[in-house]
Amino acid sequence: MNILMISDVYFPRINGVSTSIETFRRALSERGVRSTLIAPAYPGAERDDMELLRIPSRYIPLDPEDRMMRSGAIRLRHADLQTRGFDAVHIHTPFVAHYAGLEIARKLNLPCLATYHTFFEEYLFHYIPILPKPWLRAFARRFSRSQCNAMDRVIVPSRAMADALTNYGVNRPLQVLPTGIPDEQFHGGDGCYFRNRYGIGKDRQLLLYVGRVAHEKNIGFLLEMVDHLRRSNPRVLLLVTGEGPALSGLQAETERRGLNTHVRFLGYLDRGSELHDCYRAADLFVFASRTETQGLVLLEAMALGTPVVALADMGARDILSGERGCRIAPPHAGRFAELINQLLADGPALQQLGEEARETALKWRAEEMAARLECIYADAVSDHFPARSLRPA
Structure with a gap:
């Protein structure tokens, strides 16, 4: 053909x-x-x-x-x-x-x-x-x-x-x-190397967003969520990878909220080893877009064993259905933060969620x-x- x-x-x-x-x-x-x-x-x-x-x-x-x-x-x-x-x-x-x-x-x-x-x-x-x-x-x-x-x-x-x-x-x-998800997405990545390269301590609990930094991705909601979360968990750090038209506005909002020690913008990462390292370093992948027709980055994270917490809107709903390797977050920044805190506080349960994430991604x-x-x-x-x-x- x-x-x-x-x-x-x-x-x-x-x-x-x-x-x-x-x-x-x-x-x-x-x-x-x-x-x-x-x-x-x-x-x-x-x-x-x-x-x-x-x-x-x-x-x-x-x-x-x-x-x-x-x-x-x-x-x-x-x-x-x-x-x-x-x-x-x-x-x-x-x-x-x-x-x-x-x-x-x-x-x-x-x-x-x-x-x-x-x-x-x-x-x-x-x-x-x-x-x-x-x-x-x-x-x-x-x-x-x-x-x-x-x-x-x-x-x-x-x-x-x-x-x-x-x-x-x-x-x-x-x-x-x-x-x-291509087969190579299920392999590789060195989270320790990534943390060392970017000067991120082992004690920091990493949340990760990967994707275009655009208005429709609702990244401002994630900043609001981190603003709630840092009050009960000062070790949390949100990494935002990618670039786009909303970047300068989000950087200004980060400054306005006083989140400079809790949010870092990394720009584009190489889709090969560097992005895999980043996924491996993260404790949770977070996502708040309401316009995704699929939400492919959720599966990319899950393929490398990184659990997902996301809003169940549009295409993301199919991936989040059943909540294996992922959790559906409420559409309220404070309650989203509470769910994140609960997951980060239970290491064994978080590890189990990561194993489920990889199993779920294999179906795609x-x-x-x-x-x-x-x-x-x-x-x-x-x-x-x-x-x-x-x-x-």
Whole structure:
């Protein structure tokens, strides 16, 4: 099978969409499924190869981390794409990639699928706060409904997202398929080395947040939680890794609350050994986002035996269900802090929770998710070309 993917974001831009695409492409390749990705060119990014087509892109003033692909430059690739024998087109983002991917699928007479990675209904308000939230919500719903109904199939990372799209009026087949965890995520990491490197004493009890430092991630709630927690547990330290548009505001809030000895911002960590070391060093992973379509970082932490405490909103709900290796926190900073304190005070129970976390994460392995995606592709091809069957044996 041969799939053309297209996305408005990819590495070196670090976010959940980039990680999901890379994880699925690698796991599909191991199953013999070929894929070619169309993605923006970024300054300093790797050049084209046969399986990664970098498209000239524009700087976006309101969102300097991202780039906008030039539609005309994508069209210049059409003749080449026609010779590659693709079986389906898979769109990962709703901007230039959506319209370009749909155009390619129609031109090549191929089935077109999309993964709905981002919960725009809640996301937009943080970036266009001058408009009333009800207006933005209504726009996001109409926009998403229109785009999804143009697809042959829509993939969503969680049941909560499938329910949301159904409520929007999406009438195309919805397939729930989360991003899996690669096998290497379950190994490695040296927590002692990490603590020594960053001058963190063995007596400090570490809470960890990993992800984009953005308004929709609700990191301010975690700062409020730490403000409560430090009164009863002065040893607590929250590590915030990643960068993003909310960083300066959160640093200012940390200063205002007098949390400089209880919160540290580490910036981006290398996704290989350095991030693994960080996960291993943490006593608990904490998460308060209400807009996640999946919450992949929760599984990354659990794969390395770090228990999770999080709000059970949207996609995170599927991971937290059953509370094995994790705990669902109340949506109140003070009560969230109380739960953290209880867990940190019971070493044996915390260790048991870490063992459960790893066992839970094993159920979300990338290999299994890729096998399911291959079947979704095959069904889309069979529906589009009834005489063809590409389903794996």
